[in-house]
Amino acid sequence: MGRETYLKKIYGEEAYKNLKSKTILMVGAGGIGCELIKDLMLSGYSSIHIVDLDTITLSNLNRQFLFRQKDIDQSKSKTICEAVQSFNYFDCKLTSQHGNIMDTKQFPISWWRQFDMIYNALDNLEARRFVNQMCLFLGKPLIESGTTGYQGQVQPIFPYLSECFECQAKVTPKTFPVCTIRSTPSQPVHCITWAKDFLFVQLFDDSTAATGSELSHVTNQDSQDNDELETLKKELSELQGLRNLFESGNKELASILVEDIFVKDIARLLRIDALWKLRAKPIPLEYNKEDLEKLLMDNKSLEILSNDTQMWSVVENVYVLYKSLQALQDRYKVDPKIPISFDKDDEDTLNFVVSSANLRSHVFGIEIKSKFDIKQIAGNIIPAIATTNSIISGFSSLAGIRAQIGDKIDISKHLTTYISIKPNKYITSASLVPPNHKCASCSLVRKGIARCSIGTTKLSQLLQLVCKRYGYVEDATSIIIGKSKLVYDMDFDDNLETSLEDLGVFNGQVILIQDDDDNLENLELLIEDKKGEAILPNIQLRKKTTIITAEPGGLNDINDDHLKTVESENGDTMIVIDEDDESEIEEMTIDTDGVHAISSKNGDGKVDESFLDDVIEIEDLDDYGPATKKQRLH
Numbered sequence: 001m002g003r004e005t006y007l008k009k010i011y012g013e014e015a016y017k018n019l020k021s022k023t024i025l026m027v028g029a030g031g032i033g034c035e036l037i038k039d040l041m042l043s044g045y046s047s048i049h050i051v052d053l054d055t056i057t058l059s060n061l062n063r064q065f066l067f068r069q070k071d072i073d074q075s076k077s078k079t080i081c082e083a084v085q086s087f088n089y090f091d092c093k094l095t096s097q098h099g100n101i102m103d104t105k106q107f108p109i110s111w112w113r114q115f116d117m118i119y120n121a122l123d124n125l126e127a128r129r130f131v132n133q134m135c136l137f138l139g140k141p142l143i144e145s146g147t148t149g150y151q152g153q154v155q156p157i158f159p160y161l162s163e164c165f166e167c168q169a170k171v172t173p174k175t176f177p178v179c180t181i182r183s184t185p186s187q188p189v190h191c192i193t194w195a196k197d198f199l200f201v202q203l204f205d206d207s208t209a210a211t212g213s214e215l216s217h218v219t220n221q222d223s224q225d226n227d228e229l230e231t232l233k234k235e236l237s238e239l240q241g242l243r244n245l246f247e248s249g250n251k252e253l254a255s256i257l258v259e260d261i262f263v264k265d266i267a268r269l270l271r272i273d274a275l276w277k278l279r280a281k282p283i284p285l286e287y288n289k290e291d292l293e294k295l296l297m298d299n300k301s302l303e304i305l306s307n308d309t310q311m312w313s314v315v316e317n318v319y320v321l322y323k324s325l326q327a328l329q330d331r332y333k334v335d336p337k338i339p340i341s342f343d344k345d346d347e348d349t350l351n352f353v354v355s356s357a358n359l360r361s362h363v364f365g366i367e368i369k370s371k372f373d374i375k376q377i378a379g380n381i382i383p384a385i386a387t388t389n390s391i392i393s394g395f396s397s398l399a400g401i402r403a404q405i406g407d408k409i410d411i412s413k414h415l416t417t418y419i420s421i422k423p424n425k426y427i428t429s430a431s432l433v434p435p436n437h438k439c440a441s442c443s444l445v446r447k448g449i450a451r452c453s454i455g456t457t458k459l460s461q462l463l464q465l466v467c468k469r470y471g472y473v474e475d476a477t478s479i480i481i482g483k484s485k486l487v488y489d490m491d492f493d494d495n496l497e498t499s500l501e502d503l504g505v506f507n508g509q510v511i512l513i514q515d516d517d518d519n520l521e522n523l524e525l526l527i528e529d530k531k532g533e534a535i536l537p538n539i540q541l542r543k544k545t546t547i548i549t550a551e552p553g554g555l556n557d558i559n560d561d562h563l564k565t566v567e568s569e570n571g572d573t574m575i576v577i578d579e580d581d582e583s584e585i586e587e588m589t590i591d592t593d594g595v596h597a598i599s600s601k602n603g604d605g606k607v608d609e610s611f612l613d614d615v616i617e618i619e620d621l622d623d624y625g626p627a628t629k630k631q632r633l634h
């Protein structure tokens with residue numbers, strides 16, 4: 001029996017053949033990627049490309065089971081491909097690429113074209129958003145997955161048919177008021193944030209992100225108290241002095257820093273009575289200097305640094321602070337050009353943050369934490385769980401297979417899957433829904449790829465082409481390069497005879513075509529620089545349509561009068577929205593000849609009752625609010 005026999009039985013001969021012809025991309029070779037690659041490779045795809053920007057670290061080995069001790073510092077994508085070769089039963093062609101998926105030079109649009117589908121196995125929003133955008137430009141299905149602790153989710157995304165990654169707002173990490181961090185901490189996390197995002201940044205980090213750090217700029221909005229503002233400004237200039245001592249390799253830095261930050265600054269804060277009316281006062285740091293001397297003299301004390309599950313005493317924290325400062329100073333001395341930035345896996349930076357956070361906690365009467373705990377909090381880590389990654393990878397690969405074996409995408413046949421550890425909710429799912437009509441990525445604008453030679457194509461040619469092809473009117477069109485560079489509109493035609501390249505367009509650049517009359521939807525063209533005649537994407541731009549907002553139950557009573565209020569025309573599309581949760585109830589074509597003036601999109605002239613049952617209460621038929629007109633791109 002051939003090895004493929006079971007796959008053929010499961011999928012069916014045709015579907016198997018179909019899958020065997022597909023080339024797919026997996027982005028990320030970490031926790032999810034290590035599990036997913038096995039599933040994908042054994043699913044029958046003909047070829048899989050794997051991209052990851054990182055190398056393997058010791059901390060990856062506890063859950064990324066394809067990596068071994070010997071692989072540390074090797075490229076993740078290369079190692080993962082080698083690791084699965086021994087069970088590559090269906091001769092899947094594996095291609096690894098080490099690089100950042102957002103690098104448009106290494107991964108130009110011509111490279112993306114080869115894939116039939118993309119699987120995300122990423123760990124950050126920025127890269128996920130980028131891949132989502134690429135899939136929208138290319139019109140390729142994306143299987144998005146993610147895990148946090150015991151929770152996980154797989155979302156199949158079919159561009160313009162189902163919600164994209166950006167259709168729902170994403171939760172951003174919790175932030176704290178600046179003055180809680182700088183003057184009045186009350187929880188360990190406040191002190192850890194102070195140590196990592198303020199003290200560390202001020203002393204060592206040179207990056208622009210650091211100098212622009214919000215915690216370094218305190219304004220009247222952050223604090224009404226002038227004394228507090230003055231004190232915090234003084235602290236900042238004092239830190240500049242400490243930074244100079246650090247850079248000059250001053251041997252007294254540690255003792256000066258402890259005195260300045262944990263004694264003098266605290267004493268200064270204590271003088272601001274307003275801060276302590278309702279709060280417990282901090283106590284400037286006191287510790288036994290002889291004990292510190294003893295620790296510093298004894299080489300055995302170094303064991304404290306790796307004792308990461310027990311709470312360090314106050315003097316031990318001071319000792320770790322001394323040691324980490326010393327190590328960082330030595331690094332700076334060897335090569336000042338190598339940036340020092342916080343990384344939870346960089347022991348010296350972690351030790352500095354742990355000890356200074358703990359000393360601040362002690363001063364403010366907040367509980368001290370172990371190095372292990374602080375590492376979790378400072379690295380925003382919710383422990384990654386191998387089993388969760390494994391289950392999610394299974395669902396992810398199944399979601400992709402389902403997308404590939406059918407001929408035409410019917411989103412009602414696909415599901416978003418969730419897993420959790422809540423009883424009765426281990427595995428749940430939800431139907432895919434059409435794109436959110438407010439989504440700036442997939443609903444307010446159409447996307448496509450235009451091929452043209454940027455060196456020889458003039459702006460005027462591009463303008464004429466898009467007008468001819470999509471129905472824009474030259475006098476009512478704006479062209480914007482990148483995020484905000486306006487190069488053409490009705491009152492600004494200076495650039496028409498300039499080539500796209502001279503206007504700053506590069507291979508992979510995005511250009512926005514905007515209808516100033518608001519009749520047609522806007523279009524984002526990703527420019528692929530290619531010699532020869534310009535080729536525009538084959539897209540039917542949609543006319544902006546009318547949305548009628550009706551209260552629950554009002555749907556059947558929308559009549560000619562309402563349609564007149566919203567100036568609808570025969571043949572327009574109407575979307576009825578549930579006012580409570582803004583979900584779309586029904587999409588209909590307006591027929592102004594009929595008495596009831598509505599025909600549903602399935603063409604039988606009736607509202608789809610089965611759909612309504614779920615959403616609105618039919619008894620409320622008389623109780624509808626006035627219809628309002630909104631513009632929607634459909």
Ligand SMILES: Nc1ncnc2c1ncn2[C@@H]1O[C@H](COP(=O)(O)OP(=O)(O)OP(=O)(O)O)[C@@H](O)[C@H]1O
Nearest residue numbers: 028029030031051052053054099100101122123127
């Ligand atoms: N822009 C990107 N391009 C390519 N690969 C990326 C990009 N961003 C993240 N990745 C990769 O995605 C993977 C995500 O895996 P995972 O969530 O397990 O993170 P990790 O870095 O391996 O682990 P941890 O963050 O817990 O140390 C990582 O291997 C990471 O290198």
Ligand SMILES: [Zn+2]
Nearest residue numbers: 164167439442
């Ligand atoms: Zn969207």
